[in-house]
Each structure stands twice: as structure tokens, then as C-alpha cells.
Amino acid sequence: MTLATMALLESVFNHLVLPPKLPGQLDTDIEGIEHDILTRLIRACDTLGKFAGQEFAETWASLRHSLRVCLKANQGRLEKTLMLQEFYNLQPKDLLILHVVEQNAALLIRRHVRQVSRLRHVPPNCD
DSSP states (O other), rough: OOOHHHHHHHHHHHHHOSSSSOOOOOOOOOOHHHHHHHHHHHHHHHHHHHHGGGGHHHHHHHHHHHHHHHHTTTTSSOHHHHHHHHHOOOOOOEEEEEEEEEGGGGEEOOOOOOOOOOOOOOOOOOO
């Protein structure tokens, strides 16, 4: 591993777990760290999806898709055109994950599909 790769791996580790000693300064390549974390999560979904069996295949595929959209949508600033496209394409089993930088938080958005069934009461014939 190169020195740059090791530094990135250490930064990713520090973001995922609480290190014994907190870093004294802000990370310089936060976008690279975020990209690396998401890429690792997507690869983990691929691996777990292969071992989980057919009954969970759709769940892992949905999570993998949501993470890929997150990776694409959260590069730099959120763009209106991309957000509208992702809202339009959002499926009921998927998540739209938006990173709110100022709050150091994520907004998880799901599409709720409400199914309404109508019952029609037909009175008996009154002959």
C-alpha cells in the first residue's frame, strides 16, 4: 500500500469508529473519505448479497442501489436537476440519502405508496 492509501484508510477508520486518540485537526480530503466509505459499503452489499441467499437478494440490491445513488447525488453541492431526477426515480423499496453537511447528518427519504382499495356494496335485488 502507498503512503496516501494508508493515510486514507486511517482517515476512513477514524470516521467509522472512535479512535483512541482524536485527531487534532480537520481532515483535508473529506470528499475522498466519504467516497471511500460509500464504495466500501457498496462492495460489502455485493459480498453479503452473494452469501445471503435468494430470499434477501432484493433487499441487498435495493440497499446497494440506494448507496450508489447516494454516492452520485452527494458529490459536492446538491443540484436541483439531479435531485428532481432522483425523486422521480425513487422506488418504494429504495432510499434517497442526502448528506446535510452543515448539520453533519443525513436525510433519509423513502417513497410511501398508499394503496387504497374501494369496496362497493351492492344491495340485494328487491324483487
